[in-house]
Amino acid sequence: MGSKKPKVIFKINLYRDAWNYYCAANSNPKWGYDFSKIIKPEIVKKVRRKKWEKTRNYLYKMLRKGYSIDKKKMNSNLKSIKSSWKKVEEKYFQKLEKITKKKIYTNKFHCYITTIGRCPYNQKENWFMVNIFSNDASTTIAHELMHLQFYHYFEKEIRKTLNEKQFQDLKEALTILLNMEFKGILKEKDKGYPGHKKLRNFIEKEWKKRKDFDVLIEKYINYRDILRHPKGCGFLLRSRHSKTQTVP
Numbered sequence: 001m002g003s004k005k006p007k008v009i010f011k012i013n014l015y016r017d018a019w020n021y022y023c024a025a026n027s028n029p030k031w032g033y034d035f036s037k038i039i040k041p042e043i044v045k046k047v048r049r050k051k052w053e054k055t056r057n058y059l060y061k062m063l064r065k066g067y068s069i070d071k072k073k074m075n076s077n078l079k080s081i082k083s084s085w086k087k088v089e090e091k092y093f094q095k096l097e098k099i100t101k102k103k104i105y106t107n108k109f110h111c112y113i114t115t116i117g118r119c120p121y122n123q124k125e126n127w128f129m130v131n132i133f134s135n136d137a138s139t140t141i142a143h144e145l146m147h148l149q150f151y152h153y154f155e156k157e158i159r160k161t162l163n164e165k166q167f168q169d170l171k172e173a174l175t176i177l178l179n180m181e182f183k184g185i186l187k188e189k190d191k192g193y194p195g196h197k198k199l200r201n202f203i204e205k206e207w208k209k210r211k212d213f214d215v216l217i218e219k220y221i222n223y224r225d226i227l228r229h230p231k232g233c234g235f236l237l238r239s240r241h242s243k244t245q246t247v248p
């Protein structure tokens with residue numbers, strides 16, 4: 001038929017990478033993980049709590065120096081990330097379609113390269129970032145694409161019931177499905193965030209019982225309902241879980 005197969009287009013964009021450094025250096029611990037720790041302390045010192053306009057030149061120059069020295073390595077890494085992904089791309093999208101029971105919502109995604117281990121995404125512009133030094137880039141790509149598909153089809157409806165934090169928790173915890181359904185496609189496991197362990201276990205258990213995405217989401221929302229009323233259920237496990245969460 002007329003519709004093209006979805007694909008990921010890879011790009012190096014220093015400006016976006018600089019912005020990613022800035023965001024990481026200015027971030028607070030989230031879901032049990034501190035992204036400011038992945039940036040060299042001297043860089044954090046230079047840009048934290050400062051305006052982007054005041055720091056971008058510094059970051060841009062720093063990256064340009066780094067990139068130009070390592071240009072060969074950058075290009076060869078990018079090539080290998082690309083070729084590994086292209087091998088699994090079609091299968092991945094087919095599987096994601098099957099799991100979410102929705103067509104992949106666009107046929108063009110942009111992947112920008114970053115030089116740190118923080119991989120943001122933008123669901124409105126269909127892009128995400130991947131770390132060029134990562135040895136499990138395909139798993140990261142799969143992770144980010146799953147977020148984008150999820151946002152597109154489910155965000156509006158789910159937000160009627162879940163608050164921001166609950167929605168974000170669900171979105172992240174759902175990537176446990178990569179470890180169950182994409183075994184033959186992805187070599188590396190999706191690790192998730194330390195703060196989401198119990199939610200991921202819940203999803204894993206329920207998915208094994210019934211492989212239906214809509215049903216899974218409904219079960220999760222009900223589970224979160226219980227979380228909101230710990231007294232009524234009194235599950236030690238759940239109240240403990242909410243304590244381990246770090247509110248961004």
Ligand SMILES: [Zn+2]
Pocket residue numbers: 143147172
């Ligand atoms: Zn994520």
